[in-house]
Every structure is written in C-alpha cells, then in structure tokens.
Amino acid sequence: MDSFGIYLHIPYCKSKCRYCDFYSAPGARGVPQAYVDALLRELNKRDRRPDTLYFGGGTPALLSPGQVQALVEAAAPLPGAEITLEANPDTVTPETLRGFRAAGITRISFGAQSADDAQLRRLGRTHTAAAAAQALGWAREAGFPEICGDIMLALPHYSREEFDATLALLQQGGCTHISAYLLKIEPGTAFARHPPEGLPDADEAAGFYLYAVQRLAGAGYRQYEISNFARPGHEGRHNLLYWNCRDYAGIGPAAHSCLRGTRRFWPDDVQGFIDGTAAEQTEGVCDAEDFLLMQLRLAKGLDLDEYARWGGRFTGAQMAFLHQCAAHGYAVLEPGRVRLTPAGMIVQNSILEELI
The missing domain is CATH 3.20.20.70 (Aldolase class I)
Structure with missing residues (x-):
C-alpha cells in the first residue's frame, strides 16, 4: 500500500x-x-x-x-x-x-x-x-x-x-x-x-x-x-x-490535501470549521509540473523516467538550459537524473521558470 x-x-x-x-x-x-x-x-x-x-x-x-x-x-x-x-x-x-x-x-x-x-x-x-x-x-x-x-x-x-x-x-x-x-x-x-x-x-x-x-x-x-x-x-x-507527491490529507482551516491526484484545501475560517459550515474545496490536479517543482527541492533531484510517467519531458531547449546550469555549478546532470546543487537551490524559482 x-x-x-x-x-x-x-x-x-x-x-x-x-x-x-x-x-x-x-x-x-x-x-x-x-x-x-x-x-x-x-x-x-x-x-x-x-x-x-x-x-x-x-x-x-x-x-x-x-x-x-x-x-x-x-x-x-x-x-x-x-x-x-x-x-x-x-x-x-x-x-x-x-x-x-x-x-x-x-x-x-x-x-x-x-x-x-x-x-x-x-x-x-x-x-x-x-x-x-x-x-x-x-x-x-x-x-x-x-x-x-x-x-x-x-x-x-x-x-x-x-x-x-x-x-x-x-x-x-x-x-x-x-x-x-x-x-x-x-x-x-x-x-x-x-x-x-x-x-x-x-x-x-x-x-x-x-x-x-x-x-x-x-x-x-x-x-x-x-x-x-x-x-x-x-x-x-x-x-x-x-515532496514525493504521495497522498496526504490536511484537516483544519487553511490545511491542504492531495489525494489520488487531486489537490484540495479548507478555507481560512476557524468558526466555520468548528460549526461544520466550511467545506473542503477542490483546488486542482497534481500533475507533472507539481512533480517537477517538488522533486527539484530534494537533494536527490528529479528522476527523468519517473517524470516521464507523470507525462513530463524536457525539450531540447530546456535540456540545453540545464547543461548551462550544470556548467555554472547550479545543477548536476547524471544518467536519468537532474539535481540542483545548494547554489542552484538558492535560485530554484528562476530555474523553474525556464522549465515550466
């Protein structure tokens, strides 16, 4: 399980x-x-x-x-x-x-x-x-x-x-x-x-x-x-x-969940939660972009085969960008894997802008 x-x-x-x-x-x-x-x-x-x-x-x-x-x-x-x-x-x-x-x-x-x-x-x-x-x-x-x-x-x-x-x-x-x-x-x-x-x-x-x-x-x-x-x-x-996009349920105002690929959240309403009048709401689906974003937070990085199973792949231009990142010390490219260095983690948002 x-x-x-x-x-x-x-x-x-x-x-x-x-x-x-x-x-x-x-x-x-x-x-x-x-x-x-x-x-x-x-x-x-x-x-x-x-x-x-x-x-x-x-x-x-x-x-x-x-x-x-x-x-x-x-x-x-x-x-x-x-x-x-x-x-x-x-x-x-x-x-x-x-x-x-x-x-x-x-x-x-x-x-x-x-x-x-x-x-x-x-x-x-x-x-x-x-x-x-x-x-x-x-x-x-x-x-x-x-x-x-x-x-x-x-x-x-x-x-x-x-x-x-x-x-x-x-x-x-x-x-x-x-x-x-x-x-x-x-x-x-x-x-x-x-x-x-x-x-x-x-x-x-x-x-x-x-x-x-x-x-x-x-x-x-x-x-x-x-x-x-x-x-x-x-x-x-x-x-x-x-970070590995596994199932979790959040309970309470402002809590978030991701279950079976669907993201949900509770509204910011303590009294509504207590009364039972505030209902959990659907936020969207957990897709390849979410998986990419979360995996590049991890020191182990992104497994490209698993990324493909989520429906994701890098274009030639994106791979060229990743090679540039590696040349400048922001990333490490290994067979079937991309991971960010600590220097790359500092600028992760800028790197993701090029990859999403």
Missing part, C-alpha cells in the same frame, strides 16, 4: 510573530475543545490509516496531552508511524512533554530560530535561547526518539557567529533533524508593514545559506531538501510525502 499522511492544523498561537503569514487565531488559553471536537469529527469520516501524522500550526503544543491522545487515537496511525508535533520552547513543560510522548508523539519539533535573545525579540518570538535549551533538555528526558529544531537565516544584522551559536544550541540539545531557512518578508505580515533595519541583501543571504549548508554537513546533518537537514536515517517522513 502507498504511504499516506494526515496533517492536523492547529491555528492557535499565544501571539503572532512579525514574519509569520500562516493562518492563525488567538490561543492564549490553549486550544478550545470545540476545535478538537471538529478535528475528531473529520477524522472519524476517514478509514485510511496513516503512516505519518503531523500536528502543525500555529502552536500545536497549546493542545493538552489528553487532546493529543484523543486525536492520535482517532487517526489510528499504523504501527511504526511517525507522529510529529510542533512546539514553541516556552509552551512546554516537563509534564506536558511526558504527556505528549505517552500520547504517541514520536517526533517533537521546536521553533528555536536563533540563539540571540535580541534577535528573538525582534522576530516577535516569546522565548529566550535559555528557554530553548531547557525545552530540548526536557524533550530528551521525556524520551522522544526524534528531536527537531528550526534555524532562521539572513535575519536583520545577521552574522555567521549567530548561526554557529544557534547550531551549537540545537546540536547540544540532541537534535536529530534541523530545518534552516531564509527569512522571507511575506505580504500582510508585521515585517511587510514595517520592514526591519539591517536585512542582508540577496547576495549576503545566499552566502549565509551556503555557509549553513557547509556547517550543517560538517556537524553530521545531511541535506536532503532545500531547507532540511538530518542525521542519516532521521529524515522527516511526513514532509517527504509532500
């Missing part, structure tokens, strides 16, 4: 980070039981058991361990399933982490972002570097087999020293997986309305990215996707479903 994943969107947050454009709602008092009941209602409509289950947000750690346990039981993941829960360092305690682990969570993912407290305040994060280190320690004590951490790159007044300190924080915290991604100023965010001073330019940001790739490799974290690095055997199985 093909792999299948379920994503549960938990939109509640204590506060909105200045760079965040994800759909969210105020959640200082936790996640309302009415919202959990709505997730349970939708899970109970499904009979396909997932290989992966992902609690994303928002801030899923605002759920209580009892709420998490009820949702895991309703999803009925297969034996050996990867079950991930995202958390902010200041939303967990030793007790809640032990409760999440007992509820079945196998993979905890912390949004650490930086080891510089002034930077964290600038981003609108509500934790400190010390709180991140403490949360990682509590997660180790709770017995999570997979501990993940996020690093944001090319932040205002950024430096290699800030990256090194953040990597050390996560490495010493026992992280098996690290996501490292460039800050992007998204429309509608606080940073878009009031851009921060000291942002690196495009060339400087690219330099920070390439430095991160090098340093992460040296620390034993192998790059397997544009922004994702893991110790061998600890790659995130759920997100690989997305």
Whole structure:
C-alpha cells in the first residue's frame, strides 16, 4: 500500500510573530475543545490509516496531552508511524512533554530560530535561547526518539557567529533533524508593514545559506531538501510525502490535501470549521509540473523516467538550459537524473521558470 499522511492544523498561537503569514487565531488559553471536537469529527469520516501524522500550526503544543491522545487515537496511525508535533520552547513543560510522548508523539519539533535573545525579540518570538535549551533538555528526558529544531537565516544584522551559536544550541540539545531557512518578508505580515533595519541583501543571504549548508554537513546533518537537514536515517517522513507527491490529507482551516491526484484545501475560517459550515474545496490536479517543482527541492533531484510517467519531458531547449546550469555549478546532470546543487537551490524559482 502507498504511504499516506494526515496533517492536523492547529491555528492557535499565544501571539503572532512579525514574519509569520500562516493562518492563525488567538490561543492564549490553549486550544478550545470545540476545535478538537471538529478535528475528531473529520477524522472519524476517514478509514485510511496513516503512516505519518503531523500536528502543525500555529502552536500545536497549546493542545493538552489528553487532546493529543484523543486525536492520535482517532487517526489510528499504523504501527511504526511517525507522529510529529510542533512546539514553541516556552509552551512546554516537563509534564506536558511526558504527556505528549505517552500520547504517541514520536517526533517533537521546536521553533528555536536563533540563539540571540535580541534577535528573538525582534522576530516577535516569546522565548529566550535559555528557554530553548531547557525545552530540548526536557524533550530528551521525556524520551522522544526524534528531536527537531528550526534555524532562521539572513535575519536583520545577521552574522555567521549567530548561526554557529544557534547550531551549537540545537546540536547540544540532541537534535536529530534541523530545518534552516531564509527569512522571507511575506505580504500582510508585521515585517511587510514595517520592514526591519539591517536585512542582508540577496547576495549576503545566499552566502549565509551556503555557509549553513557547509556547517550543517560538517556537524553530521545531511541535506536532503532545500531547507532540511538530518542525521542519516532521521529524515522527516511526513514532509517527504509532500515532496514525493504521495497522498496526504490536511484537516483544519487553511490545511491542504492531495489525494489520488487531486489537490484540495479548507478555507481560512476557524468558526466555520468548528460549526461544520466550511467545506473542503477542490483546488486542482497534481500533475507533472507539481512533480517537477517538488522533486527539484530534494537533494536527490528529479528522476527523468519517473517524470516521464507523470507525462513530463524536457525539450531540447530546456535540456540545453540545464547543461548551462550544470556548467555554472547550479545543477548536476547524471544518467536519468537532474539535481540542483545548494547554489542552484538558492535560485530554484528562476530555474523553474525556464522549465515550466
């Protein structure tokens, strides 16, 4: 049977980070039981058991361990399933982490972002570097087999020293997986309305990215996707479903699905989701273009035979362009495969414009 994943969107947050454009709602008092009941209602409509289950947000750690346990039981993941829960360092305690682990969570993912407290305040994060280190320690004590951490790159007044300190924080915290991604100023965010001073330019940001790739490799974290690095055997199985265009079902406002080649989404409407008046909508089909876009995110690249099975092929002009990319160090052409180098991943959008 093909792999299948379920994503549960938990939109509640204590506060909105200045760079965040994800759909969210105020959640200082936790996640309302009415919202959990709505997730349970939708899970109970499904009979396909997932290989992966992902609690994303928002801030899923605002759920209580009892709420998490009820949702895991309703999803009925297969034996050996990867079950991930995202958390902010200041939303967990030793007790809640032990409760999440007992509820079945196998993979905890912390949004650490930086080891510089002034930077964290600038981003609108509500934790400190010390709180991140403490949360990682509590997660180790709770017995999570997979501990993940996020690093944001090319932040205002950024430096290699800030990256090194953040990597050390996560490495010493026992992280098996690290996501490292460039800050992007998204429309509608606080940073878009009031851009921060000291942002690196495009060339400087690219330099920070390439430095991160090098340093992460040296620390034993192998790059397997544009922004994702893991110790061998600890790659995130759920997100690989997305990038390999496998089936996944998203549940909750703003969540997306791709099932049997059809992409669907829930509207951005928490109350409508709770009431049952907001219906999942069809977005389109998953085709060769989607497969190309997703596969070139991966370090392994695009298998040309599999691309052909999706109905895709490169013209002579496109192959000539790819040879130019290879000559300039942006891509590697192997028999039956095309993959981007880290330098190529930085300009992936420009490369895709020529290929789609």
